[in-house]
Amino acid sequence: MIGFVYPDYGYAWSGGTYLLLSTQIAAMAPHTVIGSCQPIEGSTPVNYSKVLNAFATYLATAMASYGRNASYAYLCVEQNLNLNAEEALRYHVINYVATDVQQLLSEINGSYVELRGSKTLLIVQSPSLIYVQPTFGEALQAWLMNPIVQGVLSLLALLIIIIAVATAHPLAASIGVALFIFSALPYISTGWVWVLLFAMGVVLLFMGLLTGGATHGILEGGGVVLIGLGFLSLFPTFQLQGQPIVIQEYWPLVAGASAAVAVLAGLVALILWKAIAVHIRRPVSEPLLTLRGLEGTAIEDIRPGGAGYIVVLGEYWRATAKTYIKRGCRVRVVDPGPPLVVEPIDCA
Secondary structure, three states: OEEEEOOOOOEEEOHHHHHHHOOOEEEEOOOOEEEOOOOEEOOEEOOOHHHHHHHHHHHHHHHHHOOOOOHHHHHHHHHOOOEEHHHHHHOOOOOEEOOOHHHHHHHHOOOEEEEOOEEEEOOOOOOOOOOOOOOHHHHHHHHHOOHHHHHHHHHHHHHHHHHHHHHOOHHHHHHHHHHHHHHOHHHOOHHHHHHHHHHHHHHHHHHHHHOOOOOOOHHHHHHHHHHHHHHHHHOOOHHHOOOOOOOOOHHHHHHHHHHHHHHHHHHHHHHHHHHHHHHHOOOOOHHHHHOOOOEEEEOOOEOOOOEEEEEEOOEEEEEEEOOOEOOOOEEEEEEOOOOEEEEEEEOO
């Protein structure tokens, strides 16, 4: 295992330094920095000797087993000592300084490394480089870990929840709670990000459907987006498939999630189909509400562009017409107006 702090002007502080120094071969690009390994609990540095000694000794043991300067482990953990690439190489904290991956592999070729207490010769011939990118869930968590993003989301969630309490509006309450949970994603295991996103999406979707359209589709749309994000975060990048990196029981997990999404999509489609069917079907009571198509009798003359009264369903209605209608003529309502627009159908 080779650890490489790369590219130029990069860094590997804290956990990154632990990873680098725990590899059999450690390397850094010029103008990079490592160090500051004091453990942090939440946002507070840990100063207990029990914890510091445990971390420092474990890291020193790993470095010594690979033939590197183990004293740096204590300085890094207990004093947060930082080193640039040249200093790390000079004090034998790392093995190589290289500008890029190709130069590093070239320098490693023909060298010896300490493996299980004995020196092993390394031969590098025509290596195939495979770049593994973070999964969607990991990238999402990394973005949410940005202090600015996290601060904005938390403040926005708090303001919306306050508004929801003041107005008792279900839309504001749902969005506020969703934003609050969303801002907490960096603190859960990456493997469970998709579960939380999926669950939030389902809750928002059904809350929107149960409100009977009071949220104007905002909750339903947000639920669909979160379900999509959860499904995307379930999939690792395609480069992982067929490579030495193996995710146990990955495809059964995907199959289960796909089945759940299919069932949910079918249920949502059924609900939407029912809603659309009800919307486009004319209700039986529509004539009683609009008067369109109903017939009545003119009780006075109605001249083109003028107005007069007619009787429909036993009620007097003010109406207008495009043609002359005499008193006593039968008329039909063609536009509910107001006023009603009628046409003659039978004049004595």
